[in-house]
Amino acid sequence: DLERSKVGEASLWDREAWDLSSRPPGLEQPQAEPLAPVRTPRPLDIGSLAAFLSENGLLAEAFPGFEYRPGQVAMMKEVAGALNSRRHAIIEAGTGIGKSIAYLLPAVVFAVRNSRAVVVSTNTINLQEQLTTKDIPDLLGVLHQAGDSFFDGDLRIAQLKGRSNYLCLRRWNAWRKTPGLPWEEAKFLLRLLLWVYSTTSGDRAELSITGSDAALWSRVCASEENCVVNRCPHYTDGCFLYRAREKAEGAHLIVVNHALLLSDLARGGILPDYSCLVVDEAHHLEDEATEQLGFKVADQDLRSCMDRLGDRGGFLFYLRNYLRTTSTGAPRKAEIKQRSDSLVAGTKRARSAVNELLDALTRFLGVELRDDQRGYEQRLRLTGALRRQPGWAEMEHSWEELDLELDNLESGLSELCTMMENLSDRRNPDLNSSLGESSYLLQQVRGIRSQLNAIIVSPEPHYVYWASIRSEGALCLHAAPVHVGSLLGEPLFLRKDTVVLTSATLSTDGNFDYVKNSLGLEEAAELIVEPPFDYVNSTMIYLPQDIPEPDRAGYQHGVGEALVGLCRATRGRTLALFTSHAGLRTAYKAVDAALDEEGILVLGQGLDGSPRKLLARFKDNPESLLMGTAAFWEGVDVVGPGLSVLVIARLPFGVPNDPVFSARAELFDDPFNEYMVPQAILRFKQGFGRLIRSHNDRGAVVVLDRRLQSKSYGRAFLQSLPKCTVRSGALRDIPQEVVRWLGE
Ligand code: SF4
Incomplete structure (x- = not known):
């Protein structure tokens, strides 16, 4: 039915009608100039900021329900002092303090006065939305009424969400062109098709995706392992994720979530240069760092990688289309065909090695898991003692076989990518799509290989490893840093001028020792704001x-x-x-x-x-x-x-x-x-x-x-x-x- 549907004269799946190389109009908007930070920061006038929050201050005048809270002023002073003196601060402030205004006020004034980006990180999208749609606009409204006594110039704000909130045009294009899609998938893709041509952000929040569509969204959203950056035809032309990042380049205040903050700290390439950071809901930082700095390989990841490399994989579909229509000479075409055929054959061998490894893992868990651990998901920590058991030797042997096959696939894919890149009709859409998909698969095979190698044969002492099995049999191997502080300490607290950590729950028994140690924070001003309730x-x-x-x-x-x-x-x-x-x-x-x-x-x-x-x-x-x-x-x-x-x-x-x-x-x-x-x-x-x-x-x-x-x-x-x-x-x-x- 979809094939027969018409938009004007064109089929819905007609590439010419919906080719995204003709960029959606919203994407033509100019991006802001990057910030040019002043060399020596101008300090904040803490007294005038305190007056702003006082009983008779501008905020009280603008909002009749405004309540003067000494705790809010104390917190604002601590944040402003940290920005002025380039030091870190850790602040516990509970419900009712007006915490977000206490850090936003000094942060926005400091950012605009000094043309320096301040990053604000929250754990939840809800708080991000509250900051960008309510707290920041309210605050700015009052600051603007105050004229240029606080800052002259406009505040530019950018909200950057985690990658998975943005549509990945490459994945979407690859999926929608797959032949024989089930009705549910086709319906979902049609919904995206109608949206993608009008959205300027590519943000899933515009679609209110719920229920089973959430699982489908995960197949088209941007993700680190699926992004092939400069081998992607959309990277410089339309990619929503990279456009959002470009916008952040020119922003004074960048609102992000912890996942994105930590992913940037670990691997870089997401946020522009910044030296001041406020982390709200900071009690989640350790867990999020564990997630972002760890990794896992699920049986499903291995199988889906093999499926995409096999005979019905997307990269072959485009490649065959390309070979049918290109005017490239016959010897070159034969060379490419021979290379892709050998990849398909190699994938068959790799698939059987994957099955052997998963069987060995199932047997190992069957022997080593205790009966009292039965439940929805059972986990087994892979300690040194367990790795000396006979079942693990079997795992290592199976891994050797699979590693060899993955090595062959990696070289085959790498050579194929180079071959495609050197073809004269490099801009051919089928060739481009095949190259994008092959580059992704190359990245995927490399990633899986190095992660499995680390988990199975080369464990690092500062990581913990475990295997899990769910009641329905799904298997997964995991790794996580034992002490995130030793990984965060340098990029976060040594390289940044100011990091403010705040939350309602950071202290235990009247001190911050536990949280500071877990995050690797050595020196910081400390403040526990007295609760405003009796x-x-x-x-x-x-x-x-x-x-x-x-x-x-x-x-x-x-x-x-x-x-x-x-x-x-x-x-x-x-x-x-x-x-x-x-x-x-x-x-x-x-x-x-x-x-x-x-x-x-x-x-x-x-x-x-x-x-x-x-x-x-x-x-x-x-x-x-x-x-x-x-x-x-x-x-x-x-x-x-x-x-x-x-x-x-x-x-x-x-x-x-x-x-x-x-x-x-x-x-x-x-x-x-x-x-x-x-x-x-x-x-x-x-x-x-x-x-x-x-x-x-x-x-x-x-x-x-x-x-x-x-x-x-x-x-x-x-x-x-x-x-x-x-x-x-x-x-x-x-x-x-x-x-x-x-x-x-
Ligand atoms: S650059 Fe990355 S996220 Fe953007 S469209 Fe390409 S693959 Fe997707």
């Missing part, structure tokens, strides 16, 4: 004394009893946080029927819908108990009495047999107190932060983990929270104590 009068922490410790008999029963009693007394309005899906499911079973009888809705993560949907239902119907794991320990923002009780089922310690967690723990003399406890405290603080979201909120936190009282480390958890009213008593008294506290 926690002593708004928040009660209740600690039941008679609940058994987790994993002891009677604990699960105690959790069920507490949740049912509480929710009956408060009519829901409760968020319960768990550390595992298994714990959540057990508690869910224990409370569901009893609360249902009372007309209280029980919403369990993974049982009743996605976190986003559950949260929306909880907000719509406060007579609910919302039970969540990881996703709910942060990011839940329910203002008012709809969320009045927070239950923390157990202290959020990491999983001891998680490969990264266990490898990191080994770096410490006293792993429990120096690593596991601080990490759990940060998570605990994130969970605690869900309760009080505004000055008028009032609530109770019930911690059902008695280790908070019985173990010496319990004190550090409580001392890391703002000063609250703490009570302890019997488990059965929880409902009445909470109701009394809430004043109901």
Whole structure:
């Protein structure tokens, strides 16, 4: 049907009608000039910036609801001082401080006065959007009213998202020209076809892609491993990703996410030169660095690479088209054909070597994984001792075979690419597409080869390696840096003039030692901004004394009893946080029927819908108990009495047999107190932060983990929270104590 569809006189798939070498009109807009930084930066006038945020300042005049917050001014001064003195700063500032304005104000004024780019990095796209669509425009509106007392000239802003947010024209073109597409794929590509000719950004946010289309998008989005840069025909002509980067060249303020920031630090080539950086949501930096500086090879990656190299692969499709129509001489054509035939034959051999390697890995995991690790995904850390087992020798042998075949494919592809590049009709579209796809495959084969080599035979001491298998049999080999600080320290803290790290949860037990050590930050000004809320009068922490410790008999029963009693007394309005899906499911079973009888809705993560949907239902119907794991320990923002009780089922310690967690723990003399406890405290603080979201909120936190009282480390958890009213008593008294506290 698509073939028959017409746009004017042309078929939808007609190259002439939709050839993107005729550039979409939006792409013709001129790009901004790159910044020319002043040689000696002009310092910020911190006094006038503080006046801007004061009770009678310009912000208060412009926004009648503006609230003067001393904590906001203190934070702004710390950021401005760091920019003026070229030093780093680490600042903990919780909800209600007005944190983003506290760093944006000095950042934008410094950037424009000195023509120097300041990069602001956030973990989530939501915060990026909030900064670029609300906070920055609001701030600029007021700054412009102030005339040139703060800065003269225009502020140019660029928002750079992670690569996967942009359409890759090369991948899209390659896919849409593949013959025999299933209907779902063709429909999706048609949707893109209608959009691609009008978009100027290529940003998926314009398409609201959801559900199964998200998986299809991952096949056309830009990605590091798929980008062949200067072998790509779109690189200098239309590529959305590189246009966004060009725009960033001329921007004073560049808003990015952590994934992009870290990918640039590790491999470069994304962000223009910058020396000042503000990292918001900095508590995610270590995890994101682990992701960006690590790598993995899944069975699916290997199989899809073989498919694309094989007889039905895209590069051959274009190459055959080219050979059919080109006027290149017969001997040259025969040479190219012979080279591509030998690649197809080599791929057959490589595919069988891939199967042998995956079989060897399955056998190895079957022997080495313990029965008690069975679950959705099982992980096995590849330690030195395991690598000495006979099953691993079999893996190494299979890898030798595959390595040889991949080496042959690599040389074959490299020669074919060189041959194609030297042809006189280099601009032929089929030749171009084939070259783009072959270059991508060459890059892919090289990458897979070096990563598998590192994981299987040449492990590095500062990396941790593991294998995983999912319940449906999907296999994967992984690597991650053990200490990201040793990799981040130099590019981030030694080479940049100013790095400001900020978040609501960075300190443990009143200091930043844990986070500084994990990120490799040695010297920095430190500030913990006092919370703006009166926690002593708004928040009660209740600690039941008679609940058994987790994993002891009677604990699960105690959790069920507490949740049912509480929710009956408060009519829901409760968020319960768990550390595992298994714990959540057990508690869910224990409370569901009893609360249902009372007309209280029980919403369990993974049982009743996605976190986003559950949260929306909880907000719509406060007579609910919302039970969540990881996703709910942060990011839940329910203002008012709809969320009045927070239950923390157990202290959020990491999983001891998680490969990264266990490898990191080994770096410490006293792993429990120096690593596991601080990490759990940060998570605990994130969970605690869900309760009080505004000055008028009032609530109770019930911690059902008695280790908070019985173990010496319990004190550090409580001392890391703002000063609250703490009570302890019997488990059965929880409902009445909470109701009394809430004043109901
Ligand atoms: S330059 Fe890279 S991201 Fe851009 S279209 Fe080409 S392959 Fe895709």
